[in-house]
Amino acid sequence: MLANALWAGWYLFSTVVMAAFAYVYWTNRNVRGLEYLLAAAVLGSLQSLLYLLSLVAPTVTTKVIFWKLFGVLAAVVVFLWYLFVVAWTERAVLARRSTLALAGGPLAVSVGLLVTNTAPAVPGLHSLYWSSASVAAPGGFFSPIVFTTGPAALAQSLYSLGLLVGSVGLLVAFTLRSDQRLYRWRNTMLVLGGASGLLFAVGFAFLDLPYEPHPLVYVLANSFVVLGVVRFGDYDVVSLPENSLIEAIDGAILVYSVDGTVIELNEAAKLVLGLTDEAVGRGIVGVVELAEPLPGVRGSAAGAAASPAGVADLLDGHEFTTAINGGSRTFVVRVSRLDDDGDHLGWTVLCYDVTxxxxxxxxxxxxxxxxxxxxxxxxxxxxxxxxxxxxxxxxxxxxxxxxxxxxxxxxxxxxxxxxxxxxxxxxxxxxERTRSEFDVTELATEAIETTRREFPGVSFETDLPDTCPVHAHWAVSHAVENVIENAAMHNDSDDPQVVVTADCGDDHATLRVADNGPGIPYKEIEVLERREETALEHGSSVGLWLVDWIVDLSQGTIEFENTDRGCTVTLDLEAAIPDADVDDEEATDLNLGIGADDD
The missing domain is CATH 1.10.287 (Helix Hairpins)
Structure with a gap:
């Protein structure tokens, strides 16, 4: 009695759970092939209910009718799973009508034999599916029907198992493809769903259970599938929780695969681009055409791009302005390739708010x-x-x-x-912010000659190599001249002296300017080191700011050292290796959006 109650409770539970799975599939129906699982979940829920009704039906005739409907739905569910796998793995050959007809033909024949089989009080055409049917516990309220199965039932079972084995094989092969690394965990869940259903179906066949185990198999298999769809979504990178990751990104982000299918977008992308969840699963060209805030890449322009790579080139760098929450905001689009161990997986489209x-x-x-x-x-x-x-x-x-x-x-x-x-x-x-090659010896010599003419009372001493090439910003001559001029201008010594030396190494070149003047006020140095001024502490020398800025743009360093009498300023710059070009990527660009205007 207890066992019967447990089985009845299980069938009711299975009916509700499969209906819940159907709701999950409905909310994610835009994902490729999930409409087949939606139909299978609905039929699976109905199957559990039909079998429960067959158990409590008062006569064997009624039980057989319910069981026949149950058997028809079982064959349809197996075929729907196969259709899902074909759509998911994008097997074009298997998706042809002729191929699908061949795959579903045997199931259709077995369903026909099931429906037309002879049953108690129900005349039929044959007894190929079963030869006899009886109630296991006559007079009992909760009693299953027992069949003496025939060759047609055995053939359908074997064919269904074969179809399941083939579908699991397709999923495994699809998961192992190099372009599916981006979806590794999601595909693994689908494989586990198919494999667990297959293994339990085979295992139950040898247990000779009094009750039909199909509802249990459905719940187990669909649990893995739902976990793959809900937990890992339609896009995952190894084991990262991608949905939380992309929602945490400060910007509107859309991801599409190497074949051009949109596989994810966050809430910000929906708001900025005017899209909905329906965009997932569609081609990127069609999605771009639907994005109202992208007037420069819609219609014929996006269509002419033709390929996913073309759309990436078309979108990258595009700037647009759109209304967000009653205000006008400006965005810049940046498109990046998604790669994993050298395999191209797709592109990410990120819209930065640059208002x-x-x-x-x-x-x-x-x-x-x-x-x-x-x-x-x-x-x-x-x-x-x-x-x-x-x-x-x-x-x-x-x-x-x-x-x-x-x-x-x-x-x-x-x-x-x-x-x-x-x-x-x-x-x-x-x-420009790019660096070029300069000779520190030549720059220092010219600056000394200019300063000597302006301050004839200052004595200059030098120790400079014949040449000292460096990579520096184009304004580095202003920095060298300013340091040397400052050493002479503010030198209040009775015998003002300025010593200029340079050391040129393999990696770095150092220029030192020492004087015997009063030194640089510490508050000036502190402001430069802090790189900001306050209301109470601020520098008075535009020249020092200028020198510090130019050295920074040259990717060098500057140091100030005050002594008891005088100051030493040290400029450290990158030495220029003969016949070596400066990599354009090393160029320092402030990206201020200001064009050259040197008049």
Missing amino acids: DLRQKQQELDLLKQVLSRVLRHNVRNDLSVVKANAQMLAEDTSGLQAERLQTIMDKSDNLLDASEKARTVEKLLSG
Whole structure:
């Protein structure tokens, strides 16, 4: 009695679980081939209910009718699983109508023999499926029907097992394909689903159970399949939980396979591109055509790309603006290849939100234009007028007034020098960021000659090699000249001296400029090392900022060392190997979106 109750409970449980699996398949029906599993789950749930009704039916005639319906659905479920495997593994030859007809023909014949078989109180045409049918426990409320099976039933069982073996083999071969590494765990779950169903079906055949074990097999097999679809989704990388991974990415992301099928997109992609879950399983060209925010790559343009690789080239670098939550946002598309151990698996399409960056670039452009106009024209021209008038007045005065006029001229020179440095900063923003080859010895020699003419009272001592080639930014000459000029300009010693030396090694070249002046204020050095200014601590030397920036763009380093009397500035740059080209990829690019404007 207890055993009967347990079996009845199991069939009810199987009916509910298979209905739940059908719901899961329905929600994921856009995944390739899952519509066949949806139909199989619905029929599997109905099978469990039909068999339960056959157990409680009052007469053997009614039991046989329910069992015949159960047997018909069993054959259909096996064929639906086969259809799913053919669609999933994309076996074009097996998907032909003629091939499918050959595969389903034997099952159709066996179903026909089942329906037309003779049964108690139900006349038939033959007894090939079973020769006799009786109730195991007559008069019992919960009693299965017992058959004496015939050759047709045995042939159907063997053929169904063969079809299952073949489908599992197709899944195994598909999983082992190199282009399926991206879907490894999901495919493994499908293999386990088919294999577990096959093994349990064979095992139950030898146990001679009084009740039909098909519902148990269905639940077990579909559990693996649902785990593969829900847990690992339609896209997985080895064992990473990809759904959480792509949702955590800051941006809209869409993934499509090497054959052009969209296999995943996150919620941000749905919002930004105006897509839905229906995009998964479709071709990338069709999805791009549906994406309203991509006017530049829709319609004929996307269609002309023809191939998945062509779409990748077409989308990469595209910029578009769309309305998001009532506001306007700008995005840039970046497409990257997905590779695993040299095997090309597909592409990821990532839409970066660059709205704030574009706004900052516009503000920087405006600021650059304003500062350039003010410093280059207004301030520079007005200071030139102030200095010229001060010079004319100084020629006709003496004493204290002459000293004051000299102060005006000196401050004018300082501001004009700052204006020139600001123009250099503008050129740095607008010019190329690539490195070229320069001779440190030549740069230092030219800077010393220029500074010596400007400060004739300063004594210069040098120890420079004949040549010292380095890879540096194009503005490195400004950095060398500024360091040497600064050492002379601020040297208040009674006997001002500047020592310039250089060492050129295989990997690095070092330029040292030492003086016996007052040194660089520590607050200036701290601001440079912190690389930011505050309201209370800020630098006063545009030149030091300029030198630090140029050395950084040259991929070098700069050090300041104050002593009891004087300061040593050390520039360390990459040595240029003879006949070696600088790799373009080493170019430092701030990506400010500002074109060259050096006038």
